[in-house]
Amino acid sequence: MGFGLVEAFNRGMEGDDGYEVAGIRVKCSHCGGEAFDERTAQLNTAGATLFGLDWANKSAYVLACKACGHLEWFL
Helix, strand or coil: CCCCHHHHHHHHHCCCCCCEECCEECCCCCCCCCCEEEEEEECCCHHHHHCCCHHHCCEEEEEEECCCCCEEEEC
8 A cells, every 4th residue: 555654764764655555546535636645544443442442443445635635545
């Protein structure tokens, strides 16, 4: 997927804020923008939270469109 500090730095040096997932360049589904800020988000479940095991939940990659702020989520 190309997420990570080194990949983000390299894209920044090339002047490219774009992302590619499964061979397809990501475009914002709201405005069509192609520049994103990268984040991760924890996918909490009620059971893990009940037992204090939030750290064991999966995380997702989230791209925030720089143009409109819409979030695109990827596992």
